[in-house]
Amino acid sequence: xxxxxxxxxxxxxxxxxxxxxxxxxxxxxxxxxxxxxxxxxxxxxxxxxxxxxxxxxxxxxxxxxxxxxxxxxxxxxxxxxxxxxxxxxxxxxxxxxxxxxxxxxxxxxxxxxxxxxxxxxxxxxxxxxxxxxxxxxxxxxxxxxxxxxxxxxxxxxxxxxxxxxxxxxxxxxxxxxxxxxxxxxxxxxxxxxxxxxxxxxxxxxxxxxxxxxxxxxxxxxxxxxxxxxxxxxxxxxxxxxxxxxxxxxxxxxxxxxxxxxxxxxxxxxxxxxxxxxxxxxxxxxxxxxxxxxxxxxxxxxxxxxxxxxxxxxxxxxxxxxxxxxxxxxxxxxxxxxxxxxxxxxxxxxxxxxxxxxxxxxxxxxxxxxxxxxxxxxxxxxxxxxxxxxxxxxxxxxxxxxxxxxxxxxxxxxxxxxxxxxxxxxxxxxxxxxxxxxxxxxxxxxxxxxxxxxxxxxxxxxxxxxxx
Amino acid sequence: xxxxxxxxxxxxxxxxxxxxxxxxxxxxxxxxxxxxxxxxxxxxxxxxxxxxxxxxxxxxxxxxxxxxxxxxxxxxxxxxxxxxxxxxxxxxxxxxxxxxxxxxxxxxxxxxxxxxxxxxxxxxxxxxxxxxxxxxxxxxxxxxxxxxxxxxxxxxxxxxxxxxxxxxxxxxxxxxxxxxxxxxxxxxxxxxxxxxxxxxxxxxxxxxxxxxxxxxxxxxxxxxxxxxxxxxxxxxxxxxxxxxxxxxxxxxxxxxxxxxxxxxxxxxxxxxxxxxxxxxxxxxxxxxxxxxxxxxxxxxxxxxxxxxxxxxxxxxxxxxxxxxxxxxxxxxxxxxxxxxxxxxxxxxxxxxxxxxxxxxxxxxxxxxxxxxxxxxxxxxxxxxxxxxxxxxxxxxxxxxxxxxxxxxxxxxxxxxxxxxxxxxxxxxxxxxxxxxxxxxxxxxxxxxxxxxxxxxxxxxxxxxxxx
Numbered sequence: 001x002x003x004x005x006x007x008x009x010x011x012x013x014x015x016x017x018x019x020x021x022x023x024x025x026x027x028x029x030x031x032x033x034x035x036x037x038x039x040x041x042x043x044x045x046x047x048x049x050x051x052x053x054x055x056x057x058x059x060x061x062x063x064x065x066x067x068x069x070x071x072x073x074x075x076x077x078x079x080x081x082x083x084x085x086x087x088x089x090x091x092x093x094x095x096x097x098x099x100x101x102x103x104x105x106x107x108x109x110x111x112x113x114x115x116x117x118x119x120x121x122x123x124x125x126x127x128x129x130x131x132x133x134x135x136x137x138x139x140x141x142x143x144x145x146x147x148x149x150x151x152x153x154x155x156x157x158x159x160x161x162x163x164x165x166x167x168x169x170x171x172x173x174x175x176x177x178x179x180x181x182x183x184x185x186x187x188x189x190x191x192x193x194x195x196x197x198x199x200x201x202x203x204x205x206x207x208x209x210x211x212x213x214x215x216x217x218x219x220x221x222x223x224x225x226x227x228x229x230x231x232x233x234x235x236x237x238x239x240x241x242x243x244x245x246x247x248x249x250x251x252x253x254x255x256x257x258x259x260x261x262x263x264x265x266x267x268x269x270x271x272x273x274x275x276x277x278x279x280x281x282x283x284x285x286x287x288x289x290x291x292x293x294x295x296x297x298x299x300x301x302x303x304x305x306x307x308x309x310x311x312x313x314x315x316x317x318x319x320x321x322x323x324x325x326x327x328x329x330x331x332x333x334x335x336x337x338x339x340x341x342x343x344x345x346x347x348x349x350x351x352x353x354x355x356x357x358x359x360x361x362x363x364x365x366x367x368x369x370x371x372x373x374x375x376x377x378x379x380x381x382x383x384x385x386x387x388x389x390x391x392x393x394x395x396x397x398x399x400x401x402x403x404x405x406x407x408x409x410x411x412x413x414x415x416x417x418x419x420x421x422x423x424x425x426x427x428x429x430x431x432x433x434x435x436x437x438x439x440x441x442x443x444x445x446x447x448x449x450x451x452x453x454x455x456x457x458x459x460x461x462x463x464x465x466x467x
Numbered sequence: 468x469x470x471x472x473x474x475x476x477x478x479x480x481x482x483x484x485x486x487x488x489x490x491x492x493x494x495x496x497x498x499x500x501x502x503x504x505x506x507x508x509x510x511x512x513x514x515x516x517x518x519x520x521x522x523x524x525x526x527x528x529x530x531x532x533x534x535x536x537x538x539x540x541x542x543x544x545x546x547x548x549x550x551x552x553x554x555x556x557x558x559x560x561x562x563x564x565x566x567x568x569x570x571x572x573x574x575x576x577x578x579x580x581x582x583x584x585x586x587x588x589x590x591x592x593x594x595x596x597x598x599x600x601x602x603x604x605x606x607x608x609x610x611x612x613x614x615x616x617x618x619x620x621x622x623x624x625x626x627x628x629x630x631x632x633x634x635x636x637x638x639x640x641x642x643x644x645x646x647x648x649x650x651x652x653x654x655x656x657x658x659x660x661x662x663x664x665x666x667x668x669x670x671x672x673x674x675x676x677x678x679x680x681x682x683x684x685x686x687x688x689x690x691x692x693x694x695x696x697x698x699x700x701x702x703x704x705x706x707x708x709x710x711x712x713x714x715x716x717x718x719x720x721x722x723x724x725x726x727x728x729x730x731x732x733x734x735x736x737x738x739x740x741x742x743x744x745x746x747x748x749x750x751x752x753x754x755x756x757x758x759x760x761x762x763x764x765x766x767x768x769x770x771x772x773x774x775x776x777x778x779x780x781x782x783x784x785x786x787x788x789x790x791x792x793x794x795x796x797x798x799x800x801x802x803x804x805x806x807x808x809x810x811x812x813x814x815x816x817x818x819x820x821x822x823x824x825x826x827x828x829x830x831x832x833x834x835x836x837x838x839x840x841x842x843x844x845x846x847x848x849x850x851x852x853x854x855x856x857x858x859x860x861x862x863x864x865x866x867x868x869x870x871x872x873x874x875x876x877x878x879x880x881x882x883x884x885x886x887x888x889x890x891x892x893x894x895x896x897x898x899x900x901x902x903x904x905x906x907x908x909x910x911x912x913x914x915x916x917x918x919x920x921x922x923x924x925x926x927x928x929x930x931x932x933x934x
Contacts, residue, residue, distance in 0.1 A: 154658075167664070189883070190627065190845070191631070191848065193622075193890060195900060197634070198668075201664060201665075220717075295758070299758070380657055416654055418654055422660050424660045425662060440644065448918055
């Protein structure tokens with residue numbers, strides 16, 4: 001992929017477009033924009049300039065310049081990605097949306113919010129809650145990630161079983177499309193059949209088909225009652241084996257989360273806090289909501305019985321803050337153990353999840369891998385973290401990780417699964433995307449990218465490469 | 468748009484592809500394939516041949532021939548459309564999927580069904596119910612329409628408030644794409660972030676981006692308890708005015724349906740059956756589901772109070788079969804009154820619906836129109852039927868209908884609405900689509916169509932025209 005360098009002439013035009021204070025080429029200032037949350041330096045790449053936009057019109061002007069001069073534009077939210085989606089692998093500019101961080105409207109009557117892309121997800125949640133409402137999207141990184149990035153990657157998180165992923169929270173998006181036009185896709189409607197569903201095409205396209213400059217998202221009446229059940233199982237197989245039965249009950253839980261024993265102990269150490277059943281237990285955390293207290297009790301009793309039938313050694317009502325602090329500390333606890341970690345985000349149909357877990361454990365044994373596993377089990381989405389021990393040479397570890405990946409993905413695709421449940425493909429999984437995706441499906445994706453971005457300037461080299 | 472005629476050579480190749488019994492050029496046999504449910508002959512067009520496919524491979528062979536010889540392929544389900552989406556306006560062949568009518572799998576453990584496109588929607592509902600499960604899609608034409616057509620138009624219906632439209636029921640679709648490749652889009656996953664969401668792009672694309680040859684749809688545990696509340700209001704304004712309050716309660720109803728008084732009386736006459744409050748009442752039908760009896764009672768009490776507060780003159784638990792027979796008889800009752808009817812399917816944000824209804828009534832007065840109105844009020848989707856009186860000349864009536872349309876759509880787009888809530892654009896609303904859609908959005912749709920269907924052979928002239 002060949003692009004033109006960012007020349008002084010282009011810099012001058014960028015400054016004219018967004019104001020001089022919003023363009024930097026200072027290496028120290030650009031360094032944080034050379035990577036996302038992937039710590040391995042092999043996945044870092046410096047931009048030629050970082051540009052901060054404050055309006056959709058500025059974004060449009062920048063994208064028009066990129067088309068005129070042929071340089072890459074890599075949109076970036078909070079940089080909390082795990083797939084190198086915001087890393088400028090072909091150079092060009094990183095276009096940060098962090099200054100577009102206003103909540104423009106919260107409408108209590110019609111139950112929606114209008115937000116700019118740089119709004120922190122937890123700020124949106126808090127603003128909704130302050131009005132007795134509820135934004136259902138809830139990625140684990142909610143305290144730091146932005147809603148724009150959530151939309152661009154179709155972020156999942158902890159309430160997807162009941163409420164769906166980010167794509168299900170969005171009414172419409174305003175984007176700057178790859179040719180620099182500001183266009184609203186979708187509408188604040190419960191339904192429509194009025195042409196192609198472009199908003200869902202753009203959601204999850206990781207900044208390759210448009211830069212999100214505004215979005216209207218759904219709010220809900222705040223659930224009146226909720227509780228978290230913690231079911232502790234002696235074996236991973238028992239825990240994961242109970243998930244399908246829980247989902248078939250007709251009680252729709254908000255989530256069914258899984259953590260294996262070694263991961264629980266890793267979190268316990270990180271938090272310096274004793275966790276229930278951490279000696280040998282494996283967790284299912286099941287959150288349920290109700291319209292009144294009785295309703296909630298009924299659900300809790302039914303779930304208790306069900307988990308016990310499926311082998312839980314104990315089932316208790318958990319302290320909400322404590323159990324979610326533990327669940328959400330997963331990524332940081334892993335990082336505290338090792339800075340070099342391979343993170344898999346695989347997803348299969350929920351009924352195939354027990355087989356997948358068994359295969360993950362088998363392969364970890366085969367390749368001598370040290371794993372930490374948590375899972376959005378109710379979604380079939382397993383986060384497999386593979387740690388590099390300090391005393392293992394990088395090359396040796398990386399080779400075994402890659403062998404593991406090849407076997408694991410072949411298994412996953414044979415069982416109807418996909419590479420990523422919620423992190424996205426970005427640059428990190430692009431080669432696997434090319435390898436495992438049906439060629440006709442991939443050809444359709446590439447045809448769409450070429451049609452909408454004829455100069456291939458918007459986040460090039462992500463998800464796949466255009467020949 | 469210029470295409471090659473269906474020559475004897477092409478007919479021979481079509482016969483070779485699907486078998487001689489599956490190709491007809493007999494005008495009597497082709498006549499039913501020249502129209503959908505739109506009775507106005509101005510919207511009918513004879514195909515040059517009708518072809519019946521029995522397998523995806525046959526569909527692929529036909530589409531490949533169409534690319535080789537450059538003739539239009541118009542896919543068709545049950546022909547129950549209301550937008551002329553299955554009418555071969557540029558000639559070529561109608562490709563009927565009616566012989567691909569098998570339910571291939573119902574999986575009770577993993578809660579899904581695999582169906583061919585020609586499965587009648589009610590047959591899928593019944594097959595699910597026979598196993599204690601539930602298919603949530605429920606268009607009013609469920610007894611006659613096919614699941615393939617439901618997917619192609621993103622059909623809505625009577626449970627969309629709680630369960631969404633057809634697009635929310637679909638895990639994956641197998642399509643024959645416009646270049647004749649069989650490809651599965653989507654997967655049987657609760658979520659994924661693995662490249663572009665092509666399944667949602669194809670769903671609702673009205674056969675212009677792919678011919679659906681198989682689909683995996685979601686099944687749910689059958690709701691244990693349900694009831695229908697009928698709230699009768701003295702005025703349309705009061706009835707529609709209560710909808711927003713109902714949706715804000717945190718009780719998610721399955722549906723909130725509206726019928727105005729003159730429509731209730733039209734249905735009463737058609738069914739020869741006395742309907743509750745038909746002297747002067749306007750209906751809201753609110754269906755709620757519960758996990759046990761108490762739960763349902765609580766919801767009913769809360770809704771009763773709410774409707775009464777908003778001016779309902781009576782609220783009662785309705786006989787499910789009777790009230791839904793009345794609601795679903797709407798289209799046939801209208802047809803019994805007049806064969807020449809203009810059907811609008813407009814949709815606005817739910818909070819804008821009272822304004823829309825007022826505008827509809829104002830415009831009907833202004834243009835002297837005879838209307839019958841039912842609405843999926845919980846979705847903001849109003850079905851406005853405009854009847855041609857026998858003694859009014861067609862031209863005069865059609866002119867006023869068109870003037871009404873222009874004013875109505877300008878109002879709708881100014882209020883964030885769209886042309887169609889669930890019927891689709893097809894051929895019938897194409898000119899309005901071109902007129903009212905944002906040009907940049909329309910350009911993106913056309914670019915995608917051109918990229919995926921370079922020869923423009925798949926259902927050309929629907930939704931929009933390719934220059």
